[in-house]
Amino acid sequence: MIEMKNVYKKYPNGIVALNGLNIRINQGEFVYIVGPSGAGKSTFIKMMYREEKASSGEIVVNGMNLSNLKNKEVPYLRRQIGVVFQDFKLLPKLTVFENVAFALEVIEEHPEKIRKRVMDVLDLVGLKKKARMFPDELSGGEQQRVSIARSIVNLPKVVIADEPTGNLDPDTSWEIMSLFEEINARGTTIIMATHNREIVNNMRRRVVAIEGGLIVRDERGGDYGYEI
Ligand code: ADP
Ligand code: ADP
Numbered sequence: 001m002i003e004m005k006n007v008y009k010k011y012p013n014g015i016v017a018l019n020g021l022n023i024r025i026n027q028g029e030f031v032y033i034v035g036p037s038g039a040g041k042s043t044f045i046k047m048m049y050r051e052e053k054a055s056s057g058e059i060v061v062n063g064m065n066l067s068n069l070k071n072k073e074v075p076y077l078r079r080q081i082g083v084v085f086q087d088f089k090l091l092p093k094l095t096v097f098e099n100v101a102f103a104l105e106v107i108e109e110h111p112e113k114i115r116k117r118v119m120d121v122l123d124l125v126g127l128k129k130k131a132r133m134f135p136d137e138l139s140g141g142e143q144q145r146v147s148i149a150r151s152i153v154n155l156p157k158v159v160i161a162d163e164p165t166g167n168l169d170p171d172t173s174w175e176i177m178s179l180f181e182e183i184n185a186r187g188t189t190i191i192m193a194t195h196n197r198e199i200v201n202n203m204r205r206r207v208v209a210i211e212g213g214l215i216v217r218d219e220r221g222g223d224y225g226y227e228i
Contacts, residue, residue, distance in 0.1 A: 002026050002048060002158065002189070007057035009043055009213070017043035019213035020057070024192065027157060030184045032200050033193040034224055035210040044210060045162050048191070049081045050074050062157055079105050079201060082151025083186075086163035088143045096122065096146050098133040103150040112164040121149040125179060130220040141172035148179055152188070161192040165199065173199060197224035 002025040009018035017040045025031055033041050046052040047059055050066055053184055057111050059066040062080050067076060100118045122128045125145040135143050144164060151159050161180070165173035177199050184190045194200060200207060200223060207222030217225065 001060070002064065002191075003058075003060045004047070005058040007047060007054050007059060007194065009040075009047070009052065010055045017213050018047070018054070021210075021214060022217060023208065023218070025189060027189055028184070028187055030181075030190045030203075030205040032063070032203070032222075032224075033205045033210060034116075034195070034200060034207060034226065035216075036226070040213040041210050043140055043213075044065075045191065045193055047077055047162050048148075048158070048160055049083055055124065057113070072124055075105075079154050080156050080158065082154070082156040082159040083141065084144070084147050084151050084159065084161040084164045086166040088140075088147045090134070090143055090146055090150075092135055095132050095134055095189050096127060096138070099135070099146055100149045104153045106220045116154065118149075121153050123145075124182075125149045139172075140168050141175060144168060144172075144176050145179065148183070152183060156188065158189040158191065161190070163193055163195065165196050170198070177203070197226070200224040 004021055004023050006016050007021045010016050021044065033044065035041055043052060048061055050069065061077065064077055091102065094102060097118055100121060101114060104114060104117060119128060119131065122131055125148055127145050127149065129144060130138065130142065141188055165176055168176060173196060180190050204221040207219050209217035209225060
């Protein structure tokens with residue numbers, strides 16, 4: 001469960017990116033975050049995994065109050081949240097297998113168990129056979145699958161995605177979306193910022209529109225709602 005109360009974010013340059021935002025997202029929900037560029041979507045998302053700190057307000061993620069979270073507790077928070085980016089952010093010198101294994105937070109886990117866990121998630125995203133390849137040997141859609149595998153390898157309760165289909169063609173975007181649907185069907189909360197009108201309008205999930213750092217619309221089974 002994620003809850004934000006009166007969250008305000010002012011960047012050091014004086015820009016107010018979030019202006020007293022309130023939201024509650026329950027475990028297992030699928031939420032699209034829409035809105036024009038500069039609306040505050042990325043900032044909103046960054047609040048949840050403490051990539052940015054709120055200037056004021058209260059944020060609770062899976063029972064952790066982020067206002068009281070100590071820096072040394074941030075890795076514990078991040079283990080419970082998978083993050084997927086538009087530009088994949090894979091490590092180019094590591095293989096597909098290693099990119100996913102690198103994210104796996106294990107304390108003295110048996111190597112064979114690590115290998116099994118990594119191969120199981122690669123199987124889930126359809127990339128088991130490409131485990132030994134490097135990111136630049138893969139298509140954009142395949143690279144995004146690797147980053148999705150990396151985001152779920154620790155079995156997080158929440159996966160957050162910022163424009164995950166922004167660099168992909170329409171067919172590939174649909175494949176990536178069905179993967180997110182499958183992950184959500186297994187009980188994981190999905191929060192996704194997107195400009196992809198077609199996907200939002202077809203999926204009919206909760207749609208939260210942000211403008212000027214505030215939620216201006218919050219609908220179950222909503223649509224994209226913008227003309228451009
Ligand atoms: P969106 O994701 O909806 O495009 P952002 O959250 O990226 O919106 O940005 C909201 C506002 O905050 C914009 O005016 C943007 O220029 C500003 N902003 C974003 N990140 C920073 C930063 N690190 N420093 C200063 N201003 C920022
Ligand atoms: P299968 O059961 O179909 O043989 P495996 O689980 O053995 O599949 O492995 C699938 C692919 O991943 C193979 O190409 C394999 O060599 C590769 N692979 C397995 N383990 C590792 C590893 N530790 N590092 C890199 N690649 C691996």
